[in-house]
Amino acid sequence: MEAVLGLLVISARLYHGLETSCDAREDGSQCYGALGGTVYLQLVTDATRYELSFWKGSTGAKTEILKMKKDKLVIRNPLIIDRVHFFINNGTLRINNIRRNDSGEYLLETFSSNGRMWTREIQLFIKAPVSSPQLSSECLSHGEVRVSCYSEGDGPQYSWTLDGQTLRDTETFPGDETNTITLKKGLSGDLTCTIRNNISSDTVSRRISHCPEHSVEISSWAGTGFNVFVYFQLAEVFILLTICVGSYCFYKKKTYPQEQDDVE
Ligand SMILES: *[C@@H]1O[C@H](CO)[C@@H](O)[C@H](O)[C@H]1NC(C)=O
Ligand SMILES: *[C@@H]1O[C@H](CO)[C@@H](O)[C@H](O)[C@H]1NC(C)=O
Numbered sequence: 001m002e003a004v005l006g007l008l009v010i011s012a013r014l015y016h017g018l019e020t021s022c023d024a025r026e027d028g029s030q031c032y033g034a035l036g037g038t039v040y041l042q043l044v045t046d047a048t049r050y051e052l053s054f055w056k057g058s059t060g061a062k063t064e065i066l067k068m069k070k071d072k073l074v075i076r077n078p079l080i081i082d083r084v085h086f087f088i089n090n091g092t093l094r095i096n097n098i099r100r101n102d103s104g105e106y107l108l109e110t111f112s113s114n115g116r117m118w119t120r121e122i123q124l125f126i127k128a129p130v131s132s133p134q135l136s137s138e139c140l141s142h143g144e145v146r147v148s149c150y151s152e153g154d155g156p157q158y159s160w161t162l163d164g165q166t167l168r169d170t171e172t173f174p175g176d177e178t179n180t181i182t183l184k185k186g187l188s189g190d191l192t193c194t195i196r197n198n199i200s201s202d203t204v205s206r207r208i209s210h211c212p213e214h215s216v217e218i219s220s221w222a223g224t225g226f227n228v229f230v231y232f233q234l235a236e237v238f239i240l241l242t243i244c245v246g247s248y249c250f251y252k253k254k255t256y257p258q259e260q261d262d263v264e
């Protein structure tokens with residue numbers, strides 16, 4: 001039995017989590033769902049043609065999730081009943097609010113009026129989506145720049161570009177880890193880190209400029225320009241303080257002689 005990678009479409013990133021859909025109409029389909037999200041599994045093209053039975057688990061210990069008989073749907077498993085919906089018109093099963101333990105093997109059996117027709121196995125993998133990545137950079141002593149990219153999520157894979165071009169071996173050092181690279185001296189441009197797993201991807205970009213030799217400077221930033229915001233706030237506070245102190249001095253200068261006159 002050859003495993004067939006199911007067609008995966010990342011359809012939307014909603015507030016409630018990612019939606020993924022998978023064509024599971026071939027035996028051995030591999031499908032991916034996002035933790036906390038929704039997955040659509042197309043099990044058959046037209047469910048009105050068969051009697052269906054869908055199980056969690058394959059051989060041995062398995063629990064029936066749903067059964068369809070003569071266009072009548074019976075969802076059996078009380079653990080999952082409020083999270084699944086079956087669209088009879090296009091043979092698609094929707095599972096909401098996906099949990100870790102929804103991952104594993106599933107089994108679909110179809111029956112005709114004279115007995116069992118075929119069975120099919122489906123693998124469902126549940127992954128946490130990658131979170132918005134962060135970059136940090138550090139100037140090394142000989143003018144190289146070490147840049148690291150971080151994200152949470154299951155099985156992230158990292159890739160890098162400089163000014164839209166994949167980094168070449170001549171621009172980095174061998175033995176770099178995939179989420180940390182060291183750029184050779186004198187390189188500059190827009191550096192982009194892309195993080196991807198089987199259900200989601202995200203990127204972060206940053207302008208990299210020359211590092212001075214023989215100095216160590218550490219900076220870090222988030223994809224959202226957090227630091228710029230903080231500097232802006234600090235500048236605002238400084239301006240307000242200047243105005244306050246300035247007007248206080250001005251007021252003192254103007255009123256002090258008057259007070260003296262009054263006393264006299
Ligand atoms: C099946 O139908 C439902 C409801 O109309 C829809 O949300 C879903 O995307 C459809 N799936 C496919 C594979 O056409
Ligand atoms: C799956 O995990 C949830 C909590 O995330 C738990 O409530 C539920 O009982 C578990 N189901 C099974 C079949 O272990």
Ligand SMILES: *[C@@H]1O[C@H](CO)[C@@H](O)[C@H](O)[C@H]1NC(C)=O
Nearest residue numbers: 005030155156157196197198
């Ligand atoms: C997705 O999963 C397949 C195995 O099913 C793996 O070979 C592939 O590298 C994964 N892709 C990503 C981006 O993680």
